[in-house]
Amino acid sequence: MLKVFITAISCLALGLVVGYNFAPEMATNTVEIPKAVESSSAAVSVIENNSQIAATAETGDAVAVDSAAETEQLKSRVALLEQELALKQQYTTMGFTATNQGQGVASRYPDKLSVISLEQAKQYVPEAYAELLSVSKGSIVDGFNKLHTESIDYDWAQLMEQRITDYVTFHTNASTVQLQSVLCKSSLCEIRGVELEDWAWNQIWSDMQREEWWQFRVSHAANREDSGIGKIFYTLASTNIPPEFQ
Known part of the structure; x- marks a missing residue:
């Protein structure tokens, strides 16, 4: 009986020793678990932050693209407006304007305006253009008269006629x-x-x-509505600047 009691005491003591030896390891393991959880949470937080940064960057890129597109659209609108203004000024080049009704107006030398009868x-020229010229005054009439009185440089004339015709045809x-005549x-x-x-x-x-x-330095233009044809235009281009504009 005494022997059994001693054996029991020994086992108890051994159990305490073993329990003491394992206790720190268990404690350590218990402490490490929260660290793992904290690391996982930190990783998730980093991923979420990166995702937010990426989303912000994509949004910024989209805004930049939209801004660039709007800028290009504005530039295109400005260019079109400038072009339209330049086109409208074409009919007032060199002090002459012809309205759709064919009423010529000259802003320079009002007492020296040339005229031509129908x-x-x-x-x-055909009657429709003759009517347009007959209500025009000034430099366009001077140019018309000079055109039909000056000599012909056949090589130059043929070359220019071909270039103008081809350009209009393939524009x-x-x-x-x-295009009716060049x-x-x-x-x-x-x-x-x-x-x-x-x-x-x-x-x-x-x-x-x-x-x-292109060799011309001066141009004169007129246009008007003709009931039988439509809106006709008449343009003169000269390689020389008339004395009144020098």
């Missing part, structure tokens, strides 16, 4: 006008036609002046 103009807006002599070219859309001819004429072969 019958005189009809000797060189992107060629369908908006009907006549060149030695320093002047006359272009006649019909506009099928407002400012159509002015657009083509403005573009043509940017060509490398």
Whole structure:
């Protein structure tokens, strides 16, 4: 009996020792679990922050793209407005303006304005254009008279007539006008036609002046509505500047 009691006491003591030895390890393990949880939470937090940063960056990129697109649209609108203004000023070049009714107005030298009668103009151009010229005054009439009295430089005239005709024919807006005649002599070219859309001819004429072969320094223009044809235009281009504009 005493032997059994001693054995029991020994086992109890051994259990206490073993329990003491394992207790720190268990305590350590208990402490490490929260650290793992905290690390996981931190990782999740970092991922969420990165996601937010990425989302913000994408939003910023989208805003930048929208702003760039709006800027380009505004630039395009400004360019179109400037182009329209330049086109409208074309008909007032060199002090001459012809309204749709064909009433010519000159802003310079009002006492020295040249005129031409309907019958005189009809000797060189169809009646609709003769009527337009007969109600015009000033430099466009001077140019008309000079064109039909100056000698012909056949090489230059043929080259210019071909270049002008080809340019109008192959222009992107060629369908908006009907070119009826191109006549060149030695320093002047006359272009006649019909506009099928407002400012159509002015657009083509403005573009043509940017060509490398362009030699003209002065142009005069007139247009009016003709009941039998439509909106006709008459343009004169000269390589020389008239004395009154020098």
